[in-house]
Amino acid sequence: MSSATESSEPNRRDFIFIATGAMAAVGAAAALWPFVAQMNPDASVLALSTIEVDLNPIAEGQGITVKWRGNPVFLRHRTKKEIEEARSAPLDELKDRLARNENLPDDAPATDENRSTKDKPQYLLMMGVCTHLGCVPLGEAGDYHGWFCPCHGSHYDTAGRIRKGPAPENLPIPKIEFVSDTTVRIG
């Protein structure tokens, strides 16, 4: 468009040109969307969203790991000493002061009461996925006698709260509901 006769005023041809280009861009984006969206979790993955676990066989001082949505979930029946240790930790010493408990409001503080199972504080039920880069922490290990992640050295306490190392958050607690006195539904 460098001819000498061209006026500097935009004309109808310019408008049509830009409008066509804009429509083509919108069309291309719309056509691209299914190719992007297909990578999100599909219906069969989303369908595996709840499991039920019987807590009765877990004796005091014992912990089990169950698989939920492909990830490990830790269920621990804590000893009196562990509960005491978790409760005596001052809140302002914590790296992450939020409970990260999906059953509570987002801003609930990370007290042991807010982390352990409601009305059954001996049980601690949380995701076994380190909040740093996703490894599975080892139980009854680390400087705080809770969990220790072997990948990059994060230490969690007996309430699953991050105390030391690169992980930014406490181990998250998924949505749980007691379907009977001893059976809990996760998800």
Add this chain to the structure above:
Amino acid sequence: MSAHQTYQPKTAAGRWLEERLPIMGFVRSHLMDYPTPKNLNYWWTFGGILTTMLIVQIVSGVTLVMHYTPHVDMAFDSVEHIMRDVNYGWLLRYIHSNGASMFFIAVYIHMFRGMYYGSYKAPREVLWMIGVLIYLVMMATGFMGYVLPWGQMSFWGAKVITNLFSALPFIGEPLVTWLWGGFTVDNPTLQRFFSLHYLLPFVLVGLVALHIWALHVPGNGNPTGVSVKSQQDVLPFHPYYTLKDGFALVLFFLFFSFFIFYAPNYLGHAINYQPADPLSTPAHIVPEWYYLPFYAILRAIPHKLFGVLAMFGSILILLVLPWLDTSRVRSGSYRPMFRQFFWLFVLVCIGLGYLGAKPPEGGYVFAARILTAYYFLHFLVILPLVGLLEKPRPLPPSISEAVLARRSAKLAPQPAE
């Protein structure tokens, strides 16, 4: 290029084809008559070695796919099936797995050669930047390929590396879920990694074509860094460099064969012969050796987001290298100060690689922090300053005269210049 449009096929059939598709003339001017500086040393043979390794990986990979099954329940067993049942399956797999390592050895030598001889400087900036893109795609391809056998290291490597993206604010978590196609690394992840691992090598072929195109516009650099000035400075690519590259390739394949036949698992991890278990992380997880320097940088920084940014930054900084080096002298051979910093930088990269394989505790973390700081210092402070401060040695007037001066220096006992 001088040979353009001058090619006349000798046969009538050749002329008939050439008028319709000038492919023989193209091959002739770019692969045979292509004028190449006559002083290229063996460090320049790695371009040809890399092209050959890409072909080796594609051929062995396509063959392996005839026997491999990309499903979490069958992937591990199908790899063992390749190793035990398939005719020469062990050979194909060892070629492919060790070929990846050889590919990276060659690319690192090729990149350091480019850094030493200033191959990224004007007018070859775009050539260099395409090279950095090739390296990035190679890393993505290698990473996804390592996931396919679905062993313990495959799974946990995939989990940790994809989790790196969760460090990004706001979009991090949904982005990782999108990458996984689920709530963790699982079958959807394996299947898409397989699809992309098959696709990306062909993207590499396209990028390599662009890389060679960008190379053939200004022509090759050379060890003196002095541009080609006359026909005295060049030789036709064939037979001079087809043979030199071919000889280097034979030596490289001997080295490659040593690993295939005598140490096929030396560069891998024994724990990857244990099937993936999403409920238990191995005690010590490390990426493949060729990612170790960047892994060391990631772990050197005690903050999730900044660690990830430093790791990606350490690679992306290469894209702007042409503008960070302020010296107009290309070749490190004529830059006494730069040369020392270059070798120090090589040592720092090797040091970071060593630290990346060590557990992140005590003195190792401290050392990794020093070396990470130096890595960035090299690009952001040392290169710009050295270019301004140092006094380069006098450059030879031409490639031809540099070659002749070296020859007479060899014949006569006194040193040249």
